[in-house]
Amino acid sequence: MSLQTAQPPAPTADEQPVDRIRGRRRRPRWGDRMLRIYTWVVILWLVLPIIVIAAFSFNDPVGRRNTRWQGFTLEHWGDAFALPELRRALVNSLLVALITMVVAGVLGTMVGLALGRYRFRGSGATNLVMFAVISSPELIMGASLLTLFVSLGMGRGFVTVLIAHIMFSISFVAVVVRARVLTLDRSIEEAARDLGATAFTTFRLVTFPMIFPAVLSGALLAFALSIDDFVITQFNAGLHFQTLPLWIWGSAKLGLKPEVNVIGTLLFLVGVVIATGSAINARRRERS
Amino acid sequence: MGKRLRAKLAPYALILPGGLWLVLFFVVPMVTMFNLSLSQGDVVGGFEVTWRWDTYANVFENYHTQIVRSVWYGAATTVAQIIIAFPIAYWIATRGGRHKTTYLYLVLLPFFVSFVLRTFAWKFMMADEGFIFGYLKDWHLLPQDFRVLNTSFAVISGLTYNFLPFMILPIYVALERIDPRVLEAARDLYANPAQVFGKVVFPLALPGVFAGVLMTFVPAASDYVNSELLGGTATTMIGNVIQRQYLDQTNYPTGSALSFAMMAVLLIGVFLYARILGTEDVLKAAAR
Amino acid sequence: MKNRNIDTAFLRGMTQRRVSRRDFLRISGLSAATIAFAAACGVKGQSNEGGPLTVEQFWSGKTGKGHINFANWPLYMADGQPELAQFTEETGITVTYREVINEMPEWFAGTFQDLVAGKSIGYDLMVITNGSQFQKYVAGNTLAPLDHSRLPNFAANAADSYKNSSYDAGNVHSIPWASGFTGLAYDPEKTGREITKLDDLRDPAFRGRIGLMGDLQELGNFGLWAVGKNPATSTPDDWREAAAWLQELKDAGQILAFFDQDFIEAIEGGQTWISQAWSGDIFQAQLADSPLQFAIPEEGGTVWTDNMAIPVTAENPVDAIKLMDFFYEPEVAATLAEYINYITPVPGARDKVLAHAEAAETDEDRAYLEELADSVYVFPGASDYATVSYYRAFSSPEEEQEYNEIFEPIVSG
Numbered sequence: 001m002s003l004q005t006a007q008p009p010a011p012t013a014d015e016q017p018v019d020r021i022r023g024r025r026r027r028p029r030w031g032d033r034m035l036r037i038y039t040w041v042v043i044l045w046l047v048l049p050i051i052v053i054a055a056f057s058f059n060d061p062v063g064r065r066n067t068r069w070q071g072f073t074l075e076h077w078g079d080a081f082a083l084p085e086l087r088r089a090l091v092n093s094l095l096v097a098l099i100t101m102v103v104a105g106v107l108g109t110m111v112g113l114a115l116g117r118y119r120f121r122g123s124g125a126t127n128l129v130m131f132a133v134i135s136s137p138e139l140i141m142g143a144s145l146l147t148l149f150v151s152l153g154m155g156r157g158f159v160t161v162l163i164a165h166i167m168f169s170i171s172f173v174a175v176v177v178r179a180r181v182l183t184l185d186r187s188i189e190e191a192a193r194d195l196g197a198t199a200f201t202t203f204r205l206v207t208f209p210m211i212f213p214a215v216l217s218g219a220l221l222a223f224a225l226s227i228d229d230f231v232i233t234q235f236n237a238g239l240h241f242q243t244l245p246l247w248i249w250g251s252a253k254l255g256l257k258p259e260v261n262v263i264g265t266l267l268f269l270v271g272v273v274i275a276t277g278s279a280i281n282a283r284r285r286e287r288s
Numbered sequence: 289m290g291k292r293l294r295a296k297l298a299p300y301a302l303i304l305p306g307g308l309w310l311v312l313f314f315v316v317p318m319v320t321m322f323n324l325s326l327s328q329g330d331v332v333g334g335f336e337v338t339w340r341w342d343t344y345a346n347v348f349e350n351y352h353t354q355i356v357r358s359v360w361y362g363a364a365t366t367v368a369q370i371i372i373a374f375p376i377a378y379w380i381a382t383r384g385g386r387h388k389t390t391y392l393y394l395v396l397l398p399f400f401v402s403f404v405l406r407t408f409a410w411k412f413m414m415a416d417e418g419f420i421f422g423y424l425k426d427w428h429l430l431p432q433d434f435r436v437l438n439t440s441f442a443v444i445s446g447l448t449y450n451f452l453p454f455m456i457l458p459i460y461v462a463l464e465r466i467d468p469r470v471l472e473a474a475r476d477l478y479a480n481p482a483q484v485f486g487k488v489v490f491p492l493a494l495p496g497v498f499a500g501v502l503m504t505f506v507p508a509a510s511d512y513v514n515s516e517l518l519g520g521t522a523t524t525m526i527g528n529v530i531q532r533q534y535l536d537q538t539n540y541p542t543g544s545a546l547s548f549a550m551m552a553v554l555l556i557g558v559f560l561y562a563r564i565l566g567t568e569d570v571l572k573a574a575a576r
Numbered sequence: 577m578k579n580r581n582i583d584t585a586f587l588r589g590m591t592q593r594r595v596s597r598r599d600f601l602r603i604s605g606l607s608a609a610t611i612a613f614a615a616a617c618g619v620k621g622q623s624n625e626g627g628p629l630t631v632e633q634f635w636s637g638k639t640g641k642g643h644i645n646f647a648n649w650p651l652y653m654a655d656g657q658p659e660l661a662q663f664t665e666e667t668g669i670t671v672t673y674r675e676v677i678n679e680m681p682e683w684f685a686g687t688f689q690d691l692v693a694g695k696s697i698g699y700d701l702m703v704i705t706n707g708s709q710f711q712k713y714v715a716g717n718t719l720a721p722l723d724h725s726r727l728p729n730f731a732a733n734a735a736d737s738y739k740n741s742s743y744d745a746g747n748v749h750s751i752p753w754a755s756g757f758t759g760l761a762y763d764p765e766k767t768g769r770e771i772t773k774l775d776d777l778r779d780p781a782f783r784g785r786i787g788l789m790g791d792l793q794e795l796g797n798f799g800l801w802a803v804g805k806n807p808a809t810s811t812p813d814d815w816r817e818a819a820a821w822l823q824e825l826k827d828a829g830q831i832l833a834f835f836d837q838d839f840i841e842a843i844e845g846g847q848t849w850i851s852q853a854w855s856g857d858i859f860q861a862q863l864a865d866s867p868l869q870f871a872i873p874e875e876g877g878t879v880w881t882d883n884m885a886i887p888v889t890a891e892n893p894v895d896a897i898k899l900m901d902f903f904y905e906p907e908v909a910a911t912l913a914e915y916i917n918y919i920t921p922v923p924g925a926r927d928k929v930l931a932h933a934e935a936a937e938t939d940e941d942r943a944y945l946e947e948l949a950d951s952v953y954v955f956p957g958a959s960d961y962a963t964v965s966y967y968r969a970f971s972s973p974e975e976e977q978e979y980n981e982i983f984e985p986i987v988s989g
Contacts, residue, residue, distance in 0.1 A: 031481075035379040039391070042376050046398045046452070049409035053401065056412075085675065107306035114302035126303055129310050135502060137510030137554070139527050140547050143534050144317035147544060151320050155690045155697075167313040170306050199294075230404050230513065235534065239676055239686035240698045245404045250678050251650075252408045253838045264405045271400025275393040330973040350985065417846030435784075437847060438833050520784075520833045521826055529988045536681040537980055538688075 050268050057261035076258040080266070083259055089247035090263075092158070096243060097226040100165040105219035107166070108173025109211075112218070115174065116181030133171040141168060142235030149236065156238030164236045165226045172225065173218030180214035325544035335540060343545040351529055351546060355553055358526040361440070362509030362557075365447040366501050369455040372448070373500070377456050378489070381463035392460070396453055403450060404513065410446055411437065411517045438520035446514035451507055455500035462496025463489070494565070501561065506554050526550050629888070631721045640894040643670045647702040649882065650675040650837075651860075652754070654915040663902050669895045677703065679836055681791075684709035691718035691887055700890040701899060703753045706743040706881050707793050707967045708976050710750075713885070719749040720886040726897045727751065729904035738921045741881065742808070742966055750883035751900060754856075754912075755919035757953065757964060758794055758878035761843055761853035761870050771850055773874040774802040783829050787848035788822075790834035792983045793967040794878060795822065798852060799983070800968075801876035808965045815982045822986045834987050843868060855953040856918035863917070863944060870953065872964060879964040881921075913954055914945065926955045 058072050081087055111130075115123055133141070145164050149156055184207070192202045208215075230245040237246060244263070251257055325343060329335035348355075380391045398406070413420055414437040424430045436442050466489065474484045512527030519525075526546065533543035646660075653659065653673065660671045677683045683704070687697045691713070704710055713719050724731065730751050738752045762771040767782065777786055789795055799818030800807045810818075825831060832848050843851040844861060858870040884900045886893045902908060904921075910928035913920040926949050933945035952960050970976040 032383065035375055035383070039376045039379045042372060043391075043394050046395060046449070049406050049413065049449075050398050050401055052413055053405065053409050107309060110302040111306040114299040118299035120299040122300075122303075126307060129307075129314065133310065133314055135506055135558075137506055137527075137550070139510045139512065139530055140321075140551055141314065141317075143530060143543060143547050144321040145313060146534060147321045147324050147540060148313070148317040150540070150689060151324075153689065153693050155693075155695055156686065163313055167309060170310060174306065228403055230402075239683060240674070242676075245402050248402055248404045248408070252404070253678065253836070253841075260405065264401045264409075267405075268397070268401045271397050275397060279389055279393065330977065351988070353989070415845050415847060422846075521831050524988050532984070532988060535685055536679070537984070538681075538685045539977070539980070 053261050054265040057265050076262050080259050080262040089242040089244045093244040097223045100169050100226040101219045101223040104166045104169035104173050104222045108170045109177050109215050111174040112177025116178040130171040138231040142232035146235045157241040160236045164232050169222035172221050176218035177214050180211050321544045324540045327541050343541050347545045354526045358509045362505045364444050365508040366505045368448045373455040377460040381460050407517050440523045442518040443515050443523045446518045447508045451504040454503040458496040458499035462493045466492050628717045631723050634720050635723045638894050641892040644895050645672045645699045647676050647699040649677045680705045680709050692716050696889045700892045700896040703882050708970050718888050720888050727901045729901045733904045733922045733924050735923050750885040752921040753882045753884050755881040757855040759872040761858045761868050762850040765867050766849040784832050785849040786830050787835050787839050787842050787851035789852045790987050796983045797878045807968045819982045859917040859953050877964045
């Protein structure tokens with residue numbers, strides 16, 4: 001799992017530019033420069049595998065395995081989606097992620113609202129379960145779900161994977177929404193009520209728009225977690241149902257096929273697009 | 289229904305769907321897994337709960353090396369990540385300026401590509417005769433028997449890489465919240481940079497470090513993908529054992545017992561860590 | 577207040593103190609109750625009641641449906657599946673081909689429960705290795721008994737040795753797809769010499785350069801041969817001896833890692849110099865001009881067969897068995913062998929391969945086909961089977977568990 005869609009904070013209005021921190025006393029400049037170089041080195045290290053993956057997507061391997069650089073070709077980019085197994089896996093991954101996003105988004109928002117707003121018996125237990133889900137090792141969650149499905153005699157496939165994904169996503173959404181709800185200004189809602197709005201209308205027109213960014217963040221997080229999930233899916237997918245990570249695992253055992261590299265690079269580019277779009281959006285919102 | 293009653297029931301109604309999902313697919317599987325850990329049998333004849341506690345004794349006896357090794361790898365990974373992440377989080381938080389968001393995106397971007405694929409890429413890059421080490425060896429910049437892949441170093445590197453954002457982000461958030469005036473005050477009181485760091489910055493960043501440790505130690509210690517792809521014969525982690533027991537050997541009792549054993553050890557580790565750092569009070573403060 | 581970033585929210589949620597002692601006690605009380613309740617249940621028994629079906633019982637009343645779902649291992653049919661295209665052209669039956677089988681234990685774990693419960697696994701035909709999983713499939717009555725009246729090509733063209741195998745006498749449940757040897761592959765450029773016996777693995781010069789398979793049946797067989805015992809007749813004491821030999825090898829640091837299908841990547845990439853390997857993979861590598869060599873160890877090696885079988889819940893067994901027989905036409909068997917590079921169960925295919933060689937358009941193709949026809953790893957002679965054995969067949973699940981428990985620590989330990 002990874003927090004791909006976590007949005008870093010936009011610079012706040014009251015943030016002082018660096019001057020305040022760069023003290024006027026004997027702060028050595030080289031310290032700064034070292035840190036800057038260090039940051040770039042780390043970023044480079046983080047991006048290195050992606051560069052390699054992208055580079056070898058242009059490889060023209062002799063034989064069936066893509067282990068040595070042989071020659072440059074664009075053909076894999078042309079027929080990246082020609083492999084039926086890959087197409088199927090991609091579609092499966094997207095389908096599961098989308099449904100997870102919606103269902104976990106709804107269920108998680110409801111839980112988050114309840115936990116953030118109300119004090120009730122059982123809130124402690126609910127919090128505990130949320131925490132347990134988030135901090136449990138994926139291996140345990142996957143294995144225990146497998147034991148449940150085995151006990152019930154349930155075949156493993158699309159449904160079991162979906163159940164598992166929704167399960168681990170609910171908590172993430174709930175935690176995000178709850179944090180937002182905790183900081184909500186209730187006076188606006190009270191004002192709406194005073195003006196005669198029903199509970200539902202208040203929610204629809206006042207509360208929900210206010211928490212919407214958190215709901216969206218949570219939903220996107222659920223989507224990202226679902227798309228990238230490997231361990232829990234491996235335990236619960238059975239054998240005809242493949243998601244993208246499972247397919248990559250299976251086919252990469254024989255050496256990364258160039259098509260795998262193409263897909264990887266495409267995923268990365270999608271990420272770049274989303275990140276840039278989000279950054280531009282944030283900046284635009286800043287200005288307005 | 290009276291308004292007050294409705295208001296009272298509201299939280300329960302809200303958490304019902306999500307909570308039910310979690311109970312059914314998180315809590316109940318834990319119970320079934322617990323049952324299986326006390327069972328005997330096989331897939332052909334079925335498993336029966338026989339309250340056989342010596343499965344637990346057996347797994348500790350047979351696999352205590354792997355358990356210890358997993359904790360050690362998890363700890364090493366976490367420490368390495370703190371060391372790597374802190375400077376970069378510090379730099380982005382304090383010197384990032386307008387580009388903070390961009391830097392964070394750059395850090396997160398590689399993690400868009402599937403976790404499985406990234407690890408395969410490292411396997412590819414770390415190959416003894418691969419396109420990195422192969423050339424270095426040809427040019428005699430490295431001894432011919434230099435090796436990275438299939439060692440514990442490779443596994444820990446993989447783990448450090450894969451879970452790094454989970455450490456960078458929390459530390460960044462904690463650092464970003466530090467009021468620059470506090471630092472200025474410290475400097476006004478004649479603290480040198482080391483003291484500023486040791487007595488002001490680091491303690492204030494501690495909640496972030498704690499959150500980071502929590503989000504990386506458990507996944508790292510229970511991981512099996514890195515060990516399977518990058519490890520050798522002496523790097524087997526408890527995750528690998530559990531995975532083999534479940535998926536290869538369908539030895540559910542042993543797998544389940546191992547899972548619980550691992551969970552117990554990890555939980556103890558986390559609580560010990562919290563105790564040592566005395567962060568409980570810190571958490572209380574942070575939560576408010 | 578402006579919406580803070582997801583991180584703070586998320587992190588605050590994460591780091592917040594969760595539960596009071598009272599809650600904890602309450603929850604543990606609840607859990608104890610649930611456990612006690614659930615302890616009454618177990619996991620239901622799995623074997624199919626009613627005993628094995630006879631041929632008449634299974635096949636009566638079934639008709640062809642026109643479409644088959646075929647599950648196979650990767651690299652067992654050329655891209656685009658020309659043989660299947662030919663089959664469809666000749667019979668009008670369409671085939672969906674999926675390379676979903678990567679490891680036998682994994683495939684077994686994923687299909688067995690459903691088959692025993694009488695559920696469809698979505699396939700009419702699958703290729704499974706003869707091993708402990710095969711026996712479990714049979715024991716669970718999950719494989720359809722084959723109607724040999726529908727397998728004329730098999731009867732006419734299959735080699736005798738495949739008609740009465742130790743794991744499926746009389747081919748009740750399966751007919752072979754391809755066979756292979758497990759032996760030792762090595763890179764002579766790295767090892768500096770020929771590798772001919774398992775004992776060579778103990779040479780300190782190869783410290784940390786040896787790859788073995790993580791599959792316990794493959795591993796165990798090698799261990800047993802190394803201590804001079806024939807796997808087919810080995811006893812638990814033999815297993816312990818074999819495990820000790822393997823453990824010694826591991827403790828001496830000889831073994832780099834345990835592999836499954838990816839052993840080939842490791843040895844081609846230079847990670848390992850010597851590896852436990854399947855014959856066909858090495859043959860394929862040699863065709864790509866790899867220096868790798870293959871040898872069946874003097875002490876002994878393993879022969880295995882991947883077999884076509886019809887799951888008992890298949891929706892279209894009638895067409896599936898037609899397809900099975902189709903693969904036994906010598907011409908089809910020849911084209912398969914030319915791609916797969918493993919042992920074909922149809923000796924008559926060799927003539928076809930030679931005919932293809934003569935008709936070959938390029939010298940490269942001709943040389944390749946002739947090499948194929950001469951290879952003992954595709955068309956072995958009787959003597960080549962002398963020092964190899966099948967995997968150890970288990971008479972009961974307990975026996976298999978004992979075997980696994982003896983060898984598993986070598987891989988997981």
